[in-house]
Amino acid sequence: MWLLIFLFVSSKCSPGYAEEICLVKYDTNSTLVKLGVSEGLRGEPGRSGKRGPIGPPGPAGPGESDTVLRQRYDAKIAALEARLNALSDPEWYLATNGFRYRILNRPTDFSDAQDQCTNAGGKLATVGMRNKKVKTKILEFLFTDAYKTGLWIGLTDIEEQGSWVWLDGITADEDATDWDEHEPNNHEGREHCAQIRYGREGTYNDIPCSSELYYPLCERGV
Ligand SMILES: [Ca+2]
Structure with a gap:
């Protein structure tokens, strides 16, 4: 049953x-x-629930260190300062050593070149000339063929033949000074001031101080 x-x-x-x-x-x-x-057919799925609260922050990722970030910001600040300085003082080139440089437009002799730089607020270049990297940058920026007869810089052996001294009083070590090949040669015994010739990679030549062919390369502090 x-x-x-x-x-x-x-x-x-x-x-x-x-x-x-x-x-x-x-x-x-x-x-x-x-x-x-006992039970009906299964119904349609219900609507989604509300979004849950935001979770806690995750662990720090492998980002840049504070030192690297600081260096990056320092570099940006320096670049901005350089641009501002250039805008505020466009006649002078701000070099990487912190000094400013300018070539004056009238060729002259060594003594008058000193006076011209003084009148412009500087002196014939010395500090930047002792650092080849700095000098190269300065000349790349300023030394165009408009000045191709050459530039006066602040280096002489006027006081004592063969003893080259920068105008800021520092003795020029012969081995460390960037003389051109076979220079200084004191040609005809008359060459006691230093110049930079165009197209010679910034090297120096001694030349008579009375020559009126060269342009003053001036330098001044910031
Ligand atoms: Ca010479």
């Missing part, structure tokens, strides 16, 4: 309610009545 009931219920309920359990009972006439099922 129970087996028959089971088979009957299964055959009535199973087609539409494959996953559910049918609830049944007998009525007073011993007829099997289906009451329903």
Whole structure:
């Protein structure tokens, strides 16, 4: 009997309610009545919930160190300062050694070249001439073929033949001074002032101080 009931219920309920359990009972006439099922069909998925709170910060990544960042900002600040200085004082070139340089436009002799630089607020170049890297940059920027006869710089052996001294009082070490090949040669015994010739990579030549062909290369502090 129970087996028959089971088979009957299964055959009535199973087609539409494959996953559910049918609830049944007998009525007073011993007829099997289906009451329903314990669960309905599965509904549509509900809407997404609200976004959760922001989580705590993660660990520090492999970024640049403070030192590197500081160097980068220092370099940017220096570049900006240089641009501002150039804008505020466009006649003078600000070199990497912190001094300013300018070639004056009138060729003259050594003595007058000194006076011209003084009148312009500087002196014949000395400090920047002792550093080849600095000198190279200065000449790359300023020494055009408009001055191709050459430039006066602040170096002489006027006081004592063969003893070259910069105008700021520093003795020029012969080995460390950037003389051109075979110079200083004191040609005809008359060459006691130093010049830079055009197209000679910034090297020095001694020349008569009275020559009026050269342009003053002036230098002044910031
Ligand atoms: Ca010479």
